[in-house]
Amino acid sequence: MSRQINFLLMVPGILMATYWGIVKVGLPILPELSQHLQASDQQIQQVFSYAFFLSGVFPIIWGPIIDYYGFRRFSLVGGALFIVLGIYLSIASSFYLFSLAFIACCVLASAFVVIARTFPVVYFFDEKANVKRALSFAMVGGYSSAWLAPLISGYIAEYAYWPLVFYIMPVMMLIALCILLRVPEPKILPEKRHLLSSIRYMGMHLKLPSFRRHVLILASFGAFGQSIVIAIPFWLISAYHLSSSIVAYLLLPMLIPGVLSPLINQFVSKLSYKVALILNVILFSSAGIIAVILPFFNDLSMWWWVVPGVIVNISTVVAYPLSGVLGYRDITSNHSSASAILSLSLYACAGVIIYICSYIELHQFYLYGILMLFAALVASICTYKEVKALDR
Numbered sequence: 001m002s003r004q005i006n007f008l009l010m011v012p013g014i015l016m017a018t019y020w021g022i023v024k025v026g027l028p029i030l031p032e033l034s035q036h037l038q039a040s041d042q043q044i045q046q047v048f049s050y051a052f053f054l055s056g057v058f059p060i061i062w063g064p065i066i067d068y069y070g071f072r073r074f075s076l077v078g079g080a081l082f083i084v085l086g087i088y089l090s091i092a093s094s095f096y097l098f099s100l101a102f103i104a105c106c107v108l109a110s111a112f113v114v115i116a117r118t119f120p121v122v123y124f125f126d127e128k129a130n131v132k133r134a135l136s137f138a139m140v141g142g143y144s145s146a147w148l149a150p151l152i153s154g155y156i157a158e159y160a161y162w163p164l165v166f167y168i169m170p171v172m173m174l175i176a177l178c179i180l181l182r183v184p185e186p187k188i189l190p191e192k193r194h195l196l197s198s199i200r201y202m203g204m205h206l207k208l209p210s211f212r213r214h215v216l217i218l219a220s221f222g223a224f225g226q227s228i229v230i231a232i233p234f235w236l237i238s239a240y241h242l243s244s245s246i247v248a249y250l251l252l253p254m255l256i257p258g259v260l261s262p263l264i265n266q267f268v269s270k271l272s273y274k275v276a277l278i279l280n281v282i283l284f285s286s287a288g289i290i291a292v293i294l295p296f297f298n299d300l301s302m303w304w305w306v307v308p309g310v311i312v313n314i315s316t317v318v319a320y321p322l323s324g325v326l327g328y329r330d331i332t333s334n335h336s337s338a339s340a341i342l343s344l345s346l347y348a349c350a351g352v353i354i355y356i357c358s359y360i361e362l363h364q365f366y367l368y369g370i371l372m373l374f375a376a377l378v379a380s381i382c383t384y385k386e387v388k389a390l391d392r
């Protein structure tokens with residue numbers, strides 16, 4: 001495999017890291033943040049939910065814009081704004097201004113998620129193996145950043161000055177922009193369409209049964225994979241009196257599946273698509289069952305609460321490349337618009353679930369499990385229809 005191909009395979013992971021890092025970097029400093037902004041934990045958690053929801057909605061706009069102007073030009077402008085807003089987070093003292101800046105950072109970073117999902121399809125259009133490999137590396141980048149950003153910020157908060165944690169992601173964005181400038185022209189140049197035309201094109205994508213099914217499957221798995229990583233620190237920091245530097249280690253078991261996604265998907269690739277889809281639904285359902293029964297046990301170690309998160313994120317890791325290959329199989333153009341729909345389904349759903357979690361306390365964890373089982377039912381129906389379609 002050439003050096004250039006290896007380089008291109010890594011790019012989606014670097015792009016994905018910008019978004020996953022910004023939404024996780026503040027988790028170790030929740031108590032300091034609440035005190036500094038004079039806001040409750042519930043208010044802070046709801047800001048996270050708004051950021052996730054809008055990060056899902058805005059790719060509907062980002063997809064057509066990226067198709068029209070090209071990802072390089074868009075990345076330079078969007079990345080520069082992200083860097084400025086990211087630095088502002090370190091000095092913001094108003095809860096409302098901080099919230100607006102944080103949400104704007106997440107919304108801008110969500111555009112790089114769209115690029116990360118589209119990148120493998122555009123650069124490896126006729127090479128399914130490389131598409132799956134690049135999407136796996138996207139997961140590695142996202143999950144690695146989701147752990148490394150809180151790890152670094154936790155130690156900064158404990159041993160230095162906590163507002164400095166918000167410089168981590170501007171530095172990461174600067175690195176991502178430098179790498180993007182080295183990327184060659186893609187094999188497929190997207191058609192330049194106006195926004196309304198591209199939105200109509202999204203409607204055409206959603207008319208494709210295969211794509212529609214994988215939108216729902218990825219939303220079901222990914223939304224819970226994202227939301228539990230955000231919600232667990234809010235539930236456990238106060239219940240177990242955790243220090244800033246411990247939070248990242250609490251998140252690590254839930255994020256390891258993403259870091260190991262190439263190995264997991266190498267194993268999954270030995271299975272047929274049908275078997276992989278069915279086993280993944282069973283795995284996800286087991287996480288919901290465990291989440292329902294956990295609150296009925298007394299004096300649990302904090303590590304028990306992350307078990308459903310570990311299982312859910314394994315399901316997400318498996319679903320991501322499967323959706324990238326099977327969901328895109330009937331799409332021949334405007335791949336950024338299709339990626340925008342996937343982002344909408346995943347992150348908007350995650351935002352709704354995180355908002356609901358702000359009203360759920362740790363002893364009511366079974367309610368989260370019930371929501372998970374409902375999502376498992378939706379994924380099961382879609383998987384059944386997809387398996388039937390693959391049999392034809």
